[in-house]
Amino acid sequence: MTGFIARRLAQSIVVVLLVTVIVFILLHLLPGGPARAQLGPRVTAVAIANFNHEMGYDRSVPVQYWTWLTQLATGNLGFSVKLNQSVLSLIGERLPKTLILTILSTVFALIVAIPLGVVQAVRRNRAADYAITFWAFVFYATPPFFLGVVLIVVFSVYLPILPAEAPQSSSLGVILLQPAGLILPVLTLGLLTIAQFSRYMRSSVIENLAEDYVRTARAKGAGERTVLVRHVLRNSLIPVATLLGLSLPAIFSGALITEAVFNFPGMGDLFWTAAQTQDYPIMLGITVLVGLATVIGSLLADLAYAALDPRVRFA
Amino acid sequence: MTAIPADGDDAALPDSAGARGGLGRALSEFLENRLAVVGLGTVVLFILFCYLGPLVYHTDQTHLELSDATLAPSLAHPLGTNEVGYDQLGRLMVGGQSSLEVGIAAALLATAFGTLWGAVAGYAGGFVDAAMMRVVDALLAVPALFLLLFLSSIARPNVGLLILVIALISWLGPARLVRGEALTLRTRDYVRSVRLMGGGPMRAVLRHIAPNAVGTVVVNATFQVADAILTVAALSFLGLGIPPPAANWGDMLSNGINYTYNGYWWLIYPPGLAIVLVVVAFNLVGDALRDSFDVRLRRR
Numbered sequence: 001m002t003g004f005i006a007r008r009l010a011q012s013i014v015v016v017l018l019v020t021v022i023v024f025i026l027l028h029l030l031p032g033g034p035a036r037a038q039l040g041p042r043v044t045a046v047a048i049a050n051f052n053h054e055m056g057y058d059r060s061v062p063v064q065y066w067t068w069l070t071q072l073a074t075g076n077l078g079f080s081v082k083l084n085q086s087v088l089s090l091i092g093e094r095l096p097k098t099l100i101l102t103i104l105s106t107v108f109a110l111i112v113a114i115p116l117g118v119v120q121a122v123r124r125n126r127a128a129d130y131a132i133t134f135w136a137f138v139f140y141a142t143p144p145f146f147l148g149v150v151l152i153v154v155f156s157v158y159l160p161i162l163p164a165e166a167p168q169s170s171s172l173g174v175i176l177l178q179p180a181g182l183i184l185p186v187l188t189l190g191l192l193t194i195a196q197f198s199r200y201m202r203s204s205v206i207e208n209l210a211e212d213y214v215r216t217a218r219a220k221g222a223g224e225r226t227v228l229v230r231h232v233l234r235n236s237l238i239p240v241a242t243l244l245g246l247s248l249p250a251i252f253s254g255a256l257i258t259e260a261v262f263n264f265p266g267m268g269d270l271f272w273t274a275a276q277t278q279d280y281p282i283m284l285g286i287t288v289l290v291g292l293a294t295v296i297g298s299l300l301a302d303l304a305y306a307a308l309d310p311r312v313r314f315a
Numbered sequence: 316m317t318a319i320p321a322d323g324d325d326a327a328l329p330d331s332a333g334a335r336g337g338l339g340r341a342l343s344e345f346l347e348n349r350l351a352v353v354g355l356g357t358v359v360l361f362i363l364f365c366y367l368g369p370l371v372y373h374t375d376q377t378h379l380e381l382s383d384a385t386l387a388p389s390l391a392h393p394l395g396t397n398e399v400g401y402d403q404l405g406r407l408m409v410g411g412q413s414s415l416e417v418g419i420a421a422a423l424l425a426t427a428f429g430t431l432w433g434a435v436a437g438y439a440g441g442f443v444d445a446a447m448m449r450v451v452d453a454l455l456a457v458p459a460l461f462l463l464l465f466l467s468s469i470a471r472p473n474v475g476l477l478i479l480v481i482a483l484i485s486w487l488g489p490a491r492l493v494r495g496e497a498l499t500l501r502t503r504d505y506v507r508s509v510r511l512m513g514g515g516p517m518r519a520v521l522r523h524i525a526p527n528a529v530g531t532v533v534v535n536a537t538f539q540v541a542d543a544i545l546t547v548a549a550l551s552f553l554g555l556g557i558p559p560p561a562a563n564w565g566d567m568l569s570n571g572i573n574y575t576y577n578g579y580w581w582l583i584y585p586p587g588l589a590i591v592l593v594v595v596a597f598n599l600v601g602d603a604l605r606d607s608f609d610v611r612l613r614r615r
Contacts, residue, residue, distance in 0.1 A: 011449065018453030026465055141541065141594035143548040143565070146587040149572050157576070246455075253460035257549060272553060275464040287461050294456040 004306055012299045019291035020072065023284050024065050039081075077285035082277055087285035090270060097175065098266035102255050105186045106244070109193035114240070116194070117201020118233065121209060132198065139195035144254055148188040148261035155184060166264035185262045189254050193247075200243055204236040211235075238308050245301025248294045344607035351607075354599025361593050365411035374405025376562065388581055395581040397567075398574065407585055410562035415593070417478055417547050417563065422539035424482035429489030430532050434524045436490070437497025438516065448494065451487050459484040460549060467555040474557055477550070481543050489535050496528040537601030541594045548590055564590050 035048040035057065043051075052058045056067055071078075077087040120129045139147070156164035166185050167178040175182070208214065209232060217227045256268030263269075267286060274282035345351050379399045388395040394403035436447035454462075466480045500506060501524065509519050525532075548565030550556050556566045564586040571582030 011452075014449045015452045015456060018449055019456055022453060022457065029469060137595045137598055138591060141545070141591045141598065143545055143552070143568070143587070143590060145549070145552045145572065146568060146583075146590070149575055149583065150587075153575060249456065249458035253458045253549075256458075256460055256464075257552065260553065271461060271464065275467075276554065283461070283465055287457055287465070290458055290461065291453070291456040294458075295452075298456075 001306065005303060008299055008302055012295050015295050016292060019295070020069060020288060021065075023288050023291070024068060026287075027068075027280070027284055028061075072288065077288065078281035080274075080279050080281050082279045083282075087281050090282060091267060091285060091289060094265065094267040094270045097264065098252075098255055098259070098268060100175065100182070101185055101189065101258065101264065101266055102251050104182065105189035106193060106251060108186060108190040109197055110244075112190070113194045113197035114201055114233075114237070116198040118205055118228065118236075120198065120202040121205035122228070124206060129202075136195040136198055139191050140199075142192075144188060144192055144257040145261050147191060148184070148258060151184050151188060152261075164262070166259075166262040168263070168265065185258050185264055188261065189251070189258045192254055193251065196247070197240065197243070200240055201236065204239050205232055208232045208235045238305055242298075242301045242305050245294075245297040245299075248297045249290065252290050340607075342607070345603055348603040348606065350599050351603030354596040354603065357592060357596035358600065361411060361589070361596070362415065365408050365415060368408040369405065372405060372408070374402040376401055376406055376409050394585055395579070397570070397582055401562075403567075403581055403585060406562050406567060407564070407589060410564050410567050410586065411589060411593075413474070413557065413561060413563040414544055414547060414565065414590070417474060417481070418540045418544035420478045421481035421485060421543040421546075422536050424478060425485035425539055425543075426489050426532055426536040428482065429486035430493045430525055430528065431520075432486065433490040433493030433495075434497045434520045434528065437494040438501050438520050438524055440498070440501070444494070448491075451490050454484070455487050459546070460553075463546070463550060464553060464555065467550065474561075477547065477557060481546050485539055485543060485546075488539070489532060492531050492535055493525070493528045496531055497524050500524050500527050534601055534605040537597055537604060541597035541601070544590060544594055544597075 035043070035051045035055075039047060039051060049058075056064060059067075075088060077091070079086050080090060083090065116132055120132050123129050152164045155162040162183055163181045164184070165181065167175040167181040213231060214227055217231050218224075222230070252268070255266065256271060258264065259266045259268040260272050271283060271286050274280075274286075380396075380401075381399060383392075383396050392402050392404070394407065396402055397406065432447065432451075436444045439447075462484055463480055466483070467476075470476060497520075501519075506519055506523050509523055510516075514522075544564075547556065547563060548568060551563065551565030552569040552572075554569075556569070557563060567586035568583065568590065571579065571586065574582050
């Protein structure tokens with residue numbers, strides 16, 4: 001197990017470094033370089049030279065990368081000249097809201113998708129299975145913003161029972177006090193996640209139902225319910241836990257769109273606004289952060305997988 | 316975005332193919348899967364609608380006609396008109412061409428590159444493999460939409476750039492899959508004998524490893540088309556689609572959404588449903604292809 005952890009840890013560090021390289025390359029792909037991105041398109045050549053010297057952009061690329069990396073390591077994600085605020089404090093304001101949205105919708109998705117997948121596997125190729133599969137395909141194929149608008153039309157226009165906009169307050173407490181406004185965004189993001197997770201859960205349960213230990217449990221006289229809950233469900237959840245770690249980027253992408261649809265002031269909204277105003281420090285800071293979160297997430301998922309299933313360690 | 320996963324051992328089809336060859340057997344299994352035929356039929360119908368439709372149903376999709384703006388569906392305009400007076404049905408056909416072309420082109424490009432990357436990594440093994448796969452991991456760790464937004468904010472997109480950018484984030488899946496295949500294929504006798512007979516590594520990868528991973532690749536490419544169409548739509552919604560007067564379903568849909576509260580339903584639902592139907596259809600075809608290619612999933 002120690003060897004496995006060490007190997008995965010080393011891999012993760014390499015991946016994190018590569019993520020920073022990718023972001024660094026993006027930084028240098030900007031037309032006119034970072035100077036023009038920060039000072040605007042009509043800046044004079046002298047101002048660019050001054051800015052480049054001041055920021056160290058006239059030094060060699062490896063030196064620049066090292067400087068940038070050490071700044072990152074101390075938590076300096078850069079500074080948004082347009083908003084006159086450090087990227088870290090901007091993210092600090094928005095991150096909790098995005099976390100509420102993503103955590104609520106993922107929990108909701110898991111609560112629905114796990115039982116759905118089990119039902120589908122147990123009633124394989126019968127009416128219930130086909131019906132759930134049909135809806136999983138439809139929701140998977142629906143662009144999130146289309147789904148959001150359809151939900152708004154149904155629940156805010158025809159049956160005006162839910163607000164069409166997420167709570168706008170900048171304070172986390174106030175947002176949590178207005179749960180009605182969170183229902184549609186959470187539903188939008190959640191339905192998309194359910195579509196994927198229920199499919200994984202279904203195939204995972206089907207695979208496990210064919211295993212020998214199921215036959216053994218049945219032979220020992222365990223009831224169908226015990227077999228499902230005590231044996232099959234536990235083993236089937238392992239790959240789904242791994243999937244959860246890997247789907248972090250997809251969930252964040254979904255959150256970006258959902259936040260845009262419901263005007264939800266989270267991190268995706270911050271990123272989108274930054275993209276429109278070409279505020280690159282914000283975009284790069286968020287990208288590094290999400291990349292880091294994903295690497296850590298999949299590392300934890302892998303370690304949990306190895307802890308739960310010895311076969312992985314020795315493969 | 317990840318594709319909808321495998322079905323376990325779900326190919327509930329009787330083995331009637333008998334002693335026919337692999338490809339014929341796969342084809343007959345595919346055709347026996349009713350959902351697959353429905354999916355393929357839907358794709359063909361949409362292709363006919365988008366490419367033959369404009370030959371029968373003539374509309375002007377370049378000149379604005381503001382006096383005809385946002386007309387409700389009628390005999391003259393079966394799906395009404397949009398906010399600048401373009402006929403919505405005609406636009407659905409033209410826009411579909413662009414959506415399908417971008418989706419398919421991006422998927423092909425991503426699949427070709429990903430296959431090559433994965434085949435080389437898996438065949439080389441060792442340090443080369445580790446280095447190449449860490450690059451894939453790093454790109455996978457960055458949310459695709461974030462990367463896309465970034466790239467599109469650097470350069471105003473045109474069709475070519477859009478295809479390139481989508482392919483740039485979509486080749487990772489095929490690369491991983493093919494690498495997995497290549498790892499087992501390179502130990503096979505026929506690959507070893509190519510090397511013994513003096514064939515170089517290029518020959519082994521291009522002529523023997525890549526072609527043998529074709530099942531995995533084709534299945535994945537089908538899902539890639541579906542995902543690429545969704546990605547184009549997402550980019551359009553975020554304001555980074557192809558600029559007008561060119562149209563695609565994503566642009567039409569995100570444009571129509573601005574009129575949600577005006578009750579102009581014909582601007583929202585037709586392009587939205589078109590996207591959903593085509594994406595479902597491609598996913599159904601992909602699912603069925605996987606079942607028919609994957610020998611292990613066949614009922615024994």
